[in-house]
Amino acid sequence: MRKFCVYGKGGIGKSTIVSNIAAALAENGETIMVMGCDPKSDMTRNLVGKRLPTVLDLFRTEGPDRMKLDDVVFKGFNGVHCIEAGGPEPGVGCAGRGVITAVDMLDRIGVFDDIKPDTVIYDVLGDVVCGGFAMPLRQGLADDVYIVTTCDPMAIYAANNICKCIKRFADRGAVTLGGIIYNGRSVVDEPSIIDGFAARLGTKVLGRVPMSILIPRAELHRKTVIEYVPDSEIADTFRYLATAICENEDRVMPDPLSDDELDGINEEIEVLLREREETGSNLTGDV
Amino acid sequence: MDGGKFFGAFRASSGITDAVVLNHVPVGCNWGAAIFKTTSNQFDMRHACTVMHEREIVFGGEDALREALIRADELYDTPILLVIAGDAPSIIGDDVGAVVNSVTLDAEVMWMEAAGFKGSMRDGYEEALTHLAGLMNESDMIENSVNLIGFSPDDFKVDADVKEIKRLLRDAGVEVNSVISKCSLEQFKKAPAAELNVVLGQGSKLAEHMKIEFGVPYLEMEYPYGLEGTTQLTSAISEELGTGHEPEFDIEPFKKVYLYLHELYGTPVSIIGDFHAEAMANFLNWELGFNVEVSARNVDDYFEFEEGVRNSNTTILFGSSFEQNIARTLDIPLIRFCYPVFDNVCVYDDAPYAGFRGAVCLTEAIINTVMSYG
Numbered sequence: 001m002r003k004f005c006v007y008g009k010g011g012i013g014k015s016t017i018v019s020n021i022a023a024a025l026a027e028n029g030e031t032i033m034v035m036g037c038d039p040k041s042d043m044t045r046n047l048v049g050k051r052l053p054t055v056l057d058l059f060r061t062e063g064p065d066r067m068k069l070d071d072v073v074f075k076g077f078n079g080v081h082c083i084e085a086g087g088p089e090p091g092v093g094c095a096g097r098g099v100i101t102a103v104d105m106l107d108r109i110g111v112f113d114d115i116k117p118d119t120v121i122y123d124v125l126g127d128v129v130c131g132g133f134a135m136p137l138r139q140g141l142a143d144d145v146y147i148v149t150t151c152d153p154m155a156i157y158a159a160n161n162i163c164k165c166i167k168r169f170a171d172r173g174a175v176t177l178g179g180i181i182y183n184g185r186s187v188v189d190e191p192s193i194i195d196g197f198a199a200r201l202g203t204k205v206l207g208r209v210p211m212s213i214l215i216p217r218a219e220l221h222r223k224t225v226i227e228y229v230p231d232s233e234i235a236d237t238f239r240y241l242a243t244a245i246c247e248n249e250d251r252v253m254p255d256p257l258s259d260d261e262l263d264g265i266n267e268e269i270e271v272l273l274r275e276r277e278e279t280g281s282n283l284t285g286d287v
Numbered sequence: 288m289d290g291g292k293f294f295g296a297f298r299a300s301s302g303i304t305d306a307v308v309l310n311h312v313p314v315g316c317n318w319g320a321a322i323f324k325t326t327s328n329q330f331d332m333r334h335a336c337t338v339m340h341e342r343e344i345v346f347g348g349e350d351a352l353r354e355a356l357i358r359a360d361e362l363y364d365t366p367i368l369l370v371i372a373g374d375a376p377s378i379i380g381d382d383v384g385a386v387v388n389s390v391t392l393d394a395e396v397m398w399m400e401a402a403g404f405k406g407s408m409r410d411g412y413e414e415a416l417t418h419l420a421g422l423m424n425e426s427d428m429i430e431n432s433v434n435l436i437g438f439s440p441d442d443f444k445v446d447a448d449v450k451e452i453k454r455l456l457r458d459a460g461v462e463v464n465s466v467i468s469k470c471s472l473e474q475f476k477k478a479p480a481a482e483l484n485v486v487l488g489q490g491s492k493l494a495e496h497m498k499i500e501f502g503v504p505y506l507e508m509e510y511p512y513g514l515e516g517t518t519q520l521t522s523a524i525s526e527e528l529g530t531g532h533e534p535e536f537d538i539e540p541f542k543k544v545y546l547y548l549h550e551l552y553g554t555p556v557s558i559i560g561d562f563h564a565e566a567m568a569n570f571l572n573w574e575l576g577f578n579v580e581v582s583a584r585n586v587d588d589y590f591e592f593e594e595g596v597r598n599s600n601t602t603i604l605f606g607s608s609f610e611q612n613i614a615r616t617l618d619i620p621l622i623r624f625c626y627p628v629f630d631n632v633c634v635y636d637d638a639p640y641a642g643f644r645g646a647v648c649l650t651e652a653i654i655n656t657v658m659s660y661g
């Protein structure tokens with residue numbers, strides 16, 4: 001069983017990427033399972049076409065003992081098994097504890113033994129704000145992590161923080177970094193900057209997702225681009241990315257950048273931004 | 288071992304003897320607080336709990352609290368519900384005040400935040416009392432009356448000790464107005480009527496607060512163990528109030544066991560506890576002539592205390608039920624005198640440890656323990 005999780009700053013494209021690569025992998029007839037670890041529970045929407053009841057919804061209404069597998073696992077496009085952990089309403093309770101509880105519940109009802117997925121993908125809330133959201137980084141849950149970033153200082157900063165978190169768990173023999181996924185929906189679309197960032201972390205960029213109007217369009221129809229425009233270039237991009245991740249064997253313990261190094265990247269972006277503004281060129285590249 | 292702020296707040300609050308304490312905590316904290324209290328008074332079940340479970344941690348405990356408030360109000364005939372929010376709601380950020388304000392109940396409701404990790408048991412006690420002082424009313428001063436501050440309803444020997452101290456003060460022409468915290472809500476409310484506050488070991492924040500709010504001066508004294516400790520207490524109060532009373536005590540009972548006491552002179556002992564420990568150590572040291580080898584407070588490092596005792600010649604240990612293990616390991620007797628005591632009962636309210644009678648009872652207990660051990 002291949003298990004990995006996708007992290008990255010809030011709104012960076014994690015859910016889009018996870019749902020699309022799940023749909024792509026399932027095209028090959030593999031058993032794929034995705035789990036959204038975010039109280040917004042919106043990752044599986046594009047796979048199932050609607051919002052799903054979550055593990056924690058059930059935990060809340062039925063309690064831990066009456067929960068059944070069919071109540072929390074739903075089949076989406078291409079037969080992808082979809083689970084949403086769920087969480088409390090914004091502003092109350094403890095969402096981090098929620099992730100831990102949801103994972104416990106799934107274990108209890110034997111989801112992995114029953115479904116025997118070939119691949120499990122976790123989509124985790126934007127920033128690793130507390131121990132709960134680091135849960136998938138512990139051994140057993142995932143093998144490696146893929147971090148999504150755009151070419152924006154704040155996204156890079158968040159990615160670097162996630163690397164620090166991976167490193168924190170390192171001595172427990174846990175999860176490693178599999179690589180970076182670049183999303184071209186950036187203030188300046190400059191992949192080379194992210195290549196450089198990845199190299200400094202000791203890893204590489206496994207795939208580039210360009211900015212594409214087809215992504216929000218598919219989303220409006222509650223679909224992945226794999227389902228909505230299967231023959232498009234952007235659908236193929238996700239297929240390549242999915243294969244690249246599954247075949248990836250390079251896993252590293254990242255070497256997070258210092259604040260000074262991050263400032264350096266920040267300046268590079270600033271210079272580029274100014275240049276492009278002056279020449280009036282398309283800031284975000286071609287759509 | 289210190290119970291942390293939650294336990295302190297619980298003990299102070301449950302000292303309002305007709306209040307119902309509603310603990311907003313997981314079941315473990317509630318059970319601990321309850322069991323230490325009910326050992327010696329099994330009818331005293333004036334507390335309820337929201338019993339936070341994982342569901343309340345993840346989704347917030349506000350609904351559970353609202354429900355518990357409504358139910359407690361239905362189930363108990365009480366003038367006041369005291370809500371104590373412990374560690375869990377504090378970590379997840381339950382808005383306890385908003386929940387309390389959202390319900391209309393027969394009973395008055397007061398709530399306080401007391402996360403165990405935010406301070407010691409002592410801090411919890413002090414803060415809770417100061418908070419509860421909001422219930423007090425300006426009252427006409429009753430001459431030659433005092434409040435005794437520093438008690439908790441689950442202190443070992445509390446009933447007997449209070450009774451003895453009251454007796455001694457009555458002999459000295461002083462009435463006890465309120466015992467804090469071991470009195471009814473009515474008595475608590477009229478605490479400002481006292482001419483003087485007497486702080487016995489803890490509760491000085493409340494005394495300071497009452498001095499500012501109600502102009503009641505206060506005196507800080509050690510817990511009255513032994514003849515010396517007792518005399519100091521009654522003399523200081525008499526002097527402060529100007530009642531001109533000379534304390535007399537009876538040393539006849541001690542004469543009867545003089546030979547034993549003589550034999551025990553120089554006995555090495557160790558002691559641990561809350562503020563009671565300091566006063567007890569003085570009694571053992573100065574009056575019985577024991578050698579106090581290690582004297583520690585609850586907030587001190589327990590491991591260090593254990594090490595200290597192990598490396599000493601200690602032959603009697605003074606503490607709480609928590610010291611059972613170390614006493615057993617070292618095969619020495621343990622004399623329980625300090626919270627929490629959950630493996631002994633004290634139901635007879637004429638066998639105190641405080642005051643003159645207390646000195647006799649303590650001496651008797653010590654001699655008997657030594658004679659029957661081994």
Ligand SMILES: Nc1ncnc2c1ncn2[C@@H]1O[C@H](COP(=O)(O)OP(=O)(O)OP(=O)(O)O)[C@@H](O)[C@H]1O
Nearest residue numbers: 010011012013014015016126185210211212215216
């Ligand atoms: N390459 C892209 N081209 C066009 N739109 C994109 C692209 N990547 C992401 N988006 C859009 O950005 C929005 C945010 O993406 P998504 O929900 O996948 O991010 P997320 O990282 O999961 O966010 P959150 O942290 O809030 O869960 C979506 O509306 C998505 O359609």
Ligand SMILES: [Mg+2]
Nearest residue numbers: 014015038043
């Ligand atoms: Mg998302």
